[in-house]
Amino acid sequence: MLGLQVNITPEVVKWARETCNFTLEEAAKKIGRDPDEIAAWESGDVKPSIAQARKASEVYKRPLAVFFLPHAPKDFSTLRDFRKLPDDFPREYVPNLIFLIRQTQEHQEWVRDYLQSEGFSPLDFIGNASIQSDPATVALKIRSILKVHQTEVFKCKDRDDALKLWVEAAENIGIFVLQSGNMQYEKIAVGEARGFALSDKYAPFVFLNAQDAKSARIFTLAHELVHLWINEPGVSNMALKGRTLKGVDEIETYCNSVAAEVILPQSEFSTYWKTLDHNDDIINRIDKTSNRFKVSKDVITRRLLNLRAITQKQYFEYIEMFYQEWLEYKKQEERKKQDTETWANPYLSKVINNGRTFFRIVLGAYQGGKLSGRDMSNLLGIKIDKISKYAEKAGMKFPQRRAFQ
Numbered sequence: 001m002l003g004l005q006v007n008i009t010p011e012v013v014k015w016a017r018e019t020c021n022f023t024l025e026e027a028a029k030k031i032g033r034d035p036d037e038i039a040a041w042e043s044g045d046v047k048p049s050i051a052q053a054r055k056a057s058e059v060y061k062r063p064l065a066v067f068f069l070p071h072a073p074k075d076f077s078t079l080r081d082f083r084k085l086p087d088d089f090p091r092e093y094v095p096n097l098i099f100l101i102r103q104t105q106e107h108q109e110w111v112r113d114y115l116q117s118e119g120f121s122p123l124d125f126i127g128n129a130s131i132q133s134d135p136a137t138v139a140l141k142i143r144s145i146l147k148v149h150q151t152e153v154f155k156c157k158d159r160d161d162a163l164k165l166w167v168e169a170a171e172n173i174g175i176f177v178l179q180s181g182n183m184q185y186e187k188i189a190v191g192e193a194r195g196f197a198l199s200d201k202y203a204p205f206v207f208l209n210a211q212d213a214k215s216a217r218i219f220t221l222a223h224e225l226v227h228l229w230i231n232e233p234g235v236s237n238m239a240l241k242g243r244t245l246k247g248v249d250e251i252e253t254y255c256n257s258v259a260a261e262v263i264l265p266q267s268e269f270s271t272y273w274k275t276l277d278h279n280d281d282i283i284n285r286i287d288k289t290s291n292r293f294k295v296s297k298d299v300i301t302r303r304l305l306n307l308r309a310i311t312q313k314q315y316f317e318y319i320e321m322f323y324q325e326w327l328e329y330k331k332q333e334e335r336k337k338q339d340t341e342t343w344a345n346p347y348l349s350k351v352i353n354n355g356r357t358f359f360r361i362v363l364g365a366y367q368g369g370k371l372s373g374r375d376m377s378n379l380l381g382i383k384i385d386k387i388s389k390y391a392e393k394a395g396m397k398f399p400q401r402r403a404f405q
Helices: 010-018 024-031 035-043 050-060 064-068 095-117 135-146 150-155 159-172 214-229 249-263 266-275 282-293 297-306 312-336 346-354 356-367 373-380 384-393
Strands: 176-178 195-198 205-208 234-236
Touching (some): 010 035, 010 050, 010 064, 095 176, 095 195, 135 159, 135 214, 150 282, 159 176, 176 356, 195 214, 205 214, 249 297, 266 282, 266 297, 282 297, 282 312, 356 373
Parallel strands (some): 176 205
Antiparallel strands (some): 195 205
16 A cells, blocks of 8 residues: 655755755665656656655755755755866765765854854954965964964874864864764765865864874864865865866965974974984884874875975875875774774764864753754754763763753
């Protein structure tokens, strides 16, 4: 017996699929129906059952009510594409990246409205520079505002600690840093996106791909901070080779230049490099310097290229070698299931992936009776009965019960 058919709007259902970059075949497979049937929904020749419509809304990550609107709503704007991609790589964002960007934009919209209603002042460093600004000067300003001193970096026991140091510094000045949002089970390949920045005077957001190495995430964070400083939001992958869209190279080159100076000042690098035994193998020296400054070997190697201490041919050889090393390391760590705290503590994982600052603001709004339990749950992707455990990991004292739900 067929379920009750629902009178959805065909053009809206088609819009929902297309804004996910799903083909008819991909959508049909995920929904569990035939491609011809999905096409018939979109043409209006066939109407789905309520169960099928619910499944489609789940797959497209749109509220079921959207399907009943008379026209497709205005969607969130698509982020500018700063990525370098191989010639045979499709330019369109994959669905998981689209979902994450959309989710982050929704979070940003809520935070912006909330902070404005609470009387917060706009951040004056957003758009404070341009690609015509001197890179070293901009890097110095960023480090000054972040208040990260090199001695603190040296004290970090490993790259995990260093990443926490940089992320907390960014969050302390009003930037919301997430490492997968509520999408941690729908991974995004590093080649697809290492990070993105959503610029805003009240609620700037930065995404760091949790699939990436810790030291690489430090550079990505610095890179995306520069995007905020020059007010150029978009998606980056920091790839060395590939094609880019028109007008992108100059911006990405500038952001990379400033980011390198933020996390590894030229003068401090040169001073340390000169103390090393130059009879030692250069790979060993790169490794020592990487460990000292808690940055990736790629960043050290780029510095050496800029100083003409190595050739471009050597540079690409070393970068490929380090990449293969990281892939092997990642395989080993995934087998152990102990690469990060994420494996050991799902509560802490959720807090880190959404961003501590975002978590605290949402929980604070809920605790203060300014946000319903349902909205809090939707924003954070958590169940209300687990809220005290998450609050603990976010560094907040939280009551078990509250008057407003």
